[in-house]
Amino acid sequence: MQINLITGISGSGKSVALRAFEDAGYDCVDNLPVALLANLIETLEKEKSDRVAVAIDARRGQTISELPTILEALRRHHDVRIIFLNADTNTLIQRFSETRRRHPLSGKTQETQETTLIEAIDKERSLLEPLRTQAHSIDTSNLPSHALRSWIQDLLKDKPQGLTVIFESFGFKKGLPSEADLVFDVRCLPNPHYDKALRPLSGKDQAVREFLEKISEVVSMEKDITAFIEKWLPHYIADGRSYLTVAIGCTGGQHRSVYLVTRLVEHFQAQKELAALQINFLTRHRELDSSPVKAA
Numbered sequence: 414m415q416i417n418l419i420t421g422i423s424g425s426g427k428s429v430a431l432r433a434f435e436d437a438g439y440d441c442v443d444n445l446p447v448a449l450l451a452n453l454i455e456t457l458e459k460e461k462s463d464r465v466a467v468a469i470d471a472r473r474g475q476t477i478s479e480l481p482t483i484l485e486a487l488r489r490h491h492d493v494r495i496i497f498l499n500a501d502t503n504t505l506i507q508r509f510s511e512t513r514r515r516h517p518l519s520g521k522t523q524e525t526q527e528t529t530l531i532e533a534i535d536k537e538r539s540l541l542e543p544l545r546t547q548a549h550s551i552d553t554s555n556l557p558s559h560a561l562r563s564w565i566q567d568l569l570k571d572k573p574q575g576l577t578v579i580f581e582s583f584g585f586k587k588g589l590p591s592e593a594d595l596v597f598d599v600r601c602l603p604n605p606h607y608d609k610a611l612r613p614l615s616g617k618d619q620a621v622r623e624f625l626e627k628i629s630e631v632v633s634m635e636k637d638i639t640a641f642i643e644k645w646l647p648h649y650i651a652d653g654r655s656y657l658t659v660a661i662g663c664t665g666g667q668h669r670s671v672y673l674v675t676r677l678v679e680h681f682q683a684q685k686e687l688a689a690l691q692i693n694f695l696t697r698h699r700e701l702d703s704s705p706v707k708a709a
Contacts, residue, residue: 414454414457414458414462414463414464414465414491414492415463415464415465415491415492415494416454416465416467416487416491416492416493416494417434417439417464417465417466417467417494417495417496418466418467418469418480418484418493418494418495418496418544418548419431419434419466419467419468419469419496419498420468420469420470420495420496420497420498420541420544420548421470421496421497421498421499421541421545422498422499422500422505422534422537422538422541423470423471423472423505423516423517423518423534423537424500424504424505424508424509424516425498425499425500425505425553426498426500426553426556426558426561427468427470427498428443428468429558429561429562430468430496430498430561430562430565431443431466431468432562433561433562433565433566433569434466434565434569435466437566437569438464439464439465439466440457440462440464440465440466441465441466441467441468442465442466442467442468443468444468444469444470444472445467445468445469446476447469447476447477447479447480447483448476448479450467450469450480450483450487451483451486451487453465453467454487454491470517470537470541471517471518471536471537471540471541472517472518477540477541477544478540478543480544481543481544481547494549494655495544495547495548495549496548496549496551496565496568497541497544497545497548497549497550497551498550498551498553498561499545499550499551499552499553499554499591499592500552500553500554501552501554501588501591502531502534504553504554504555505530505534506530506531506534509530516530516533516534516537517533517537518533518536518537519533547655549568549577549655549656550591550592550656550658551564551592552590552591552592554588554591555587555588555699555700555703556699556702556703557703560702560703563702564697564702567695567696567697568695571693571695575655575690575691575692575693576646576649576650576654576655576656576657576690576691576692576693577655577656577657577692577693577694577695578642578646578656578657578658578659578681578692578693578694578695579656579657579658579659579694579695579696579697580659580661580674580677580678580694580695580696580697581593581658581659581660581661581674581696581697581698581699582616582660582661582662582663582666582670582671582673582674582697582698582699582700582701583660583661583662583666583670583699583700584662584663584664584665584666584667584670584699584700585598585600585662585663585664585666586664586665586666587666587699587700589660589662590658590660590699592658593658593659593660594657594658594659595642595657595658595659595660596660596662597634597638597659597660597661597662597673598662599634599661599662599663599669599670599673600662600663600664600669601630602625602628602630602631602634602663602669603625603628603630603631604663604664604668604669605621605624605625605668605669606664606665606667606668608624611624611668614668615667615668615671615698615701616667616668616669616670616671616672616673616674616675617671617672617675617698617701621668621672622672622675625668625669625672631669631672631673634673635673635676635677638661638673638677639677639680642659642677642681646687646692650690650692659677661673661674661677665700666698666699666700666701667700667701671698671701674696674697674698675696678694678696681694682694
């Protein structure tokens with residue numbers, strides 16, 4: 414059975430992610446008590462279910478500490494994937510302010526003082542840290558709901574076994590992706606933004622590709638990043654990683670980083686020996702994916 418555990422910080426988009434699984438035909442359960450997870454899987458097995466998504470968060474308090482042990486037992490017989498949704502504290506505060514909802518861990522402390530929102534978020538991060546370190550993490554700070562749904566849909570195409578390498582473009586002006594394992598700064602390369610004809614385009618467009626592929630520094634940067642990843646990828650596999658996020662950043666996340674991510678994915682997907690090692694590759698463009706959805 415494919416078991417997808419959706420967890421993370423309250424306000425980071427777990428409900429959106431769970432609906433994406435539901436739309437894809439998964440059996441979905443929200444806010445399941447930790448102690449009932451094994452019983453749920455046993456019941457679904459008897460019903461011949463083969464795909465399930467379960468959302469569990471820290472509102473259960475200290476019982477969340479039992480979850481890694483339960484998941485380890487489930488992995489002996491099932492494919493288990495953990496998806497951890499995260500966002501920076503300022504974004505979470507803004508979202509709770511907009512929805513006017515209380516944080517699940519807010520309330521009275523032992524000293525009968527009201528827990529502040531920041532204290533509740535910090536406590537939740539601490540409780541969930543053991544899960545975050547073994548999960549596929551998605552930073553939703555600058556990500557609208559439609560982009561998160563799209564990223565989840567891409568993830569569903571991926572096989573839980575083996576290593577999944579995510580190549581993600583981003584703009585430094587909106588901050589580093591918190592889930593990045595490797596970060597390459599390509600702001601030193603010539604910027605198509607200063608060409609008025611190329612400014613409204615992206616690194617996916619042929620005109621931008623032709624502009625960048627003629628620049629020797631861009632070619633050298635691509636070769637260096639490719640060589641680095643090819644050298645160290647076997648070590649990440651040997652380390653037992655399930656996910657590796659390689660983030661390529663330029664100033665705005667529109668031209669240079671998008672171009673290089675596209676080129677890198679094309680290169681690695683063409684390597685047949687990597688497919689034999691069960692390495693899968695996903696593409697994300699944080700700033701392009703975060704753009705408003707255009708009306709039909």
